[in-house]
Amino acid sequence: MIARVSSDIPNFSESLSAAIPGISLNIMALIIFSGVLIYLSWQLALVVFATLPFYNISINTFNKKLKKLSKLEREKNSKVMEGIRESIEGTLTIKRFNKSNYFIEALKSYINDWIKASNKHNLFIQSIEDFITFIRGICPIIVLSFGGYLVMKGDITLGTLIGFYSFMNWIYEPVRVISHFFISLQSTIPVFKRIKEIHEMEEETSGLELLNKVKNIEYRNVYFSYDSIPILEGLNLKIRSNERIAIVGESGSGKTTVIKLVMRYFNVDKGNILVNGKSIVEYSLHDLRRKIIVVHQNDFLFNMSIRENILLGEKFSEKEFTNAIKVACIDKFINELGKGYDTIVGERGTRLSDGQKQRIAIARAVIRKPDVLILDEATSGIDSQTEAEIFKNLQNLNITVIIISHRLSTIKKADRIIVLHKGRVICEGNHENLLKNCRKYNDIIRNQLIVV
Ligand SMILES: Nc1ncnc2c1ncn2[C@@H]1O[C@H](COP(=O)(O)OP(=O)(O)O)[C@@H](O)[C@H]1O
Ligand SMILES: [Mg+2]
Incomplete structure (x- = not known):
């Protein structure tokens, strides 16, 4: 390019x-x-x-x-x-x-x-x-x-x-x-x-329907493949308002792909993803991406100040800004930086630690008050104590939170844990339930998750 x-x-x-x-x-x-x-x-x-x-x-x-x-x-x-x-x-x-x-x-x-x-x-x-x-x-x-x-x-x-x-x-x-x-x-x-x-590259197509509030999300028999390699094969999943969901699965099992589909980075091959009962393709992309916001593991930081990276040119009140900073626990480290919120982060944020970068990315999402906030391994660089604090803060926001994480302490607190395997949801339930009834969940915990 x-x-x-x-x-x-x-x-x-x-x-x-x-x-x-x-x-x-x-x-x-x-x-x-x-x-x-x-x-x-x-x-x-x-x-x-x-x-x-x-x-x-x-x-x-x-x-x-x-x-x-x-x-x-x-x-x-x-x-x-x-x-x-x-x-x-x-x-x-x-x-x-x-x-x-x-x-x-x-x-x-x-x-x-x-x-x-x-x-x-x-x-x-x-x-x-x-x-x-x-x-x-x-x-x-x-x-x-x-x-x-x-x-x-x-x-x-x-x-x-x-x-x-x-x-x-x-x-x-x-x-x-x-x-x-x-x-x-x-x-x-x-x-x-x-x-x-x-x-001539295909442009994103946006629907016309306005989206005021995301009340629920439903994956209905979703199939998806990258270059004809199947990743999701008949995925069914319902997410209700204000739920705290954790998605677990082996690395490469398609967790990020599930998220990319609801954000419409890609369209599904077969099946449907519905928001409030209507296919997501019918909604305006702008609305969809305003109401559902995802923070990825290595979200891009621009070579601007911390404040500019959070605002991205939008007007928010000082109160909204301070609030987002608190939720993301940025106030904990900001005084260590020479110019506070006006510190320039460097190209791709090279002047900050991974955990600091991730917290800025979280604040950038939180300040926009989404109905659904998705954290895709977005706290991997943050110590578990601060991470727990961030999740507690998110709980007070009364929004739907979807977490993909490798930390058991984080996953345990979810209302519902979704276990993804071979392109489908194979078990769901809370931690205790899954420990009793889901062999894969036990496998994953034994082999992959870092127990904290
Ligand atoms: N853009 C892409 N093009 C082709 N294959 C991809 C792409 N993104 C992911 N994959 C493949 O899809 C599978 C699922 O990826 P992903 O959803 O990122 O898994 P997870 O987040 O569970 O680790 C992996 O095998 C990965 O190699
Ligand atoms: Mg992933």
């Missing part, structure tokens, strides 16, 4: 803006000069025109290969961009594993591939243009021989031949520019296609 924006778009606009003004002037010049040549001698003009199709032929013959080479060059360019981006973002991991050389070599090979592809592409363009110059080179020989014959026959005068000959070269410049335009157009088409692909 970044390569397309930062490299393809300038590339495309440059070639168009260079070519378009030139092309119309040269077409005009071509018409005028052709008129003059015909006026001087139509027989010789015919000879000159007869060589022009060669330009077309050469362009048409080579354009398929040219498009292929241009596409390859763009792809290799993307690879270089991607490599640079990853080495910058992954610096810490690269250094920690002493892998600088490995990544430098990889980047070198991407750059080499790109240079090779770029050279091939440019050489090919050059050889087409050389071929055209070659045709242009033989044309005067034909004109002079045929013209000499016409002079001897008395059809034209020597003066006309000399005039024609010196004027003839004028026609080749516009022809060269026009053919060059078509050649570079061939290279530009793949670039254009890459840009077009972004434009």
Whole structure:
């Protein structure tokens, strides 16, 4: 995406803006000069025109290969961009594993591939243009021989031949520019296609129905797969207002996917997700994502202040702000930071600890007063005492809370625990119930959850 924006778009606009003004002037010049040549001698003009199709032929013959080479060059360019981006973002991991050389070599090979592809592409363009110059080179020989014959026959005068000959070269410049335009157009088409692909990406579709309050959520026989790998296979789940639900399951069992579906990051393959009895696709996306808010494990923090990261440009009263801060237990650490809420968090929040980042993400969600708050391993970096405090604060808000967590102390407190396995809900109930009746729940506790 970044390569397309930062490299393809300038590339495309440059070639168009260079070519378009030139092309119309040269077409005009071509018409005028052709008129003059015909006026001087139509027989010789015919000879000159007869060589022009060669330009077309050469362009048409080579354009398929040219498009292929241009596409390859763009792809290799993307690879270089991607490599640079990853080495910058992954610096810490690269250094920690002493892998600088490995990544430098990889980047070198991407750059080499790109240079090779770029050279091939440019050489090919050059050889087409050389071929055209070659045709242009033989044309005067034909004109002079045929013209000499016409002079001897008395059809034209020597003066006309000399005039024609010196004027003839004028026609080749516009022809060269026009053919060059078509050649570079061939290279530009793949670039254009890459840009077009972004434009043609399917946009999110929003329903029109307004959503005032989420009273209940129901997953009804939901099927979902990523790239035809089934993840959810007939999932049924009802969530009522003000409930505290915990979802547990082995890692990779589809817990996050369940959440992504209700947020409409993806649409279900089969079945339905209903809010207040109506399919979620009918609701305005804006409303849906305002009333149901999820905090992910590594929610994105922008390189702005803590306050700005929470507000995200929206107006909230100071009271609402302080309230959200308290719920998320940010007030516990804010004094340790130099500038309090105006402290800049750094790119992706690098200047904060994981637990601090997560608490900012929670405050960002809480301040918006959702009806349903979903915490998807959003407290994994927070110590269990603070986590317990946050959950206690959330309970006082009278909203539905869905928690995905690996901490038993957290899960235990839920009104209802949902056990996810092989794309379905296999057990549900409170902790004691499940301990008695659900083998999988016992397995999970024994093998996976960190008991605190
Ligand atoms: N965007 C994606 N594309 C393809 N596969 C994915 C994607 N996201 C998750 N998966 C796969 O779907 C399965 C369930 O993932 P997830 O819902 O994140 O599990 P959990 O949150 O329970 O650990 C995993 O096997 C994972 O590899
Ligand atoms: Mg997950």
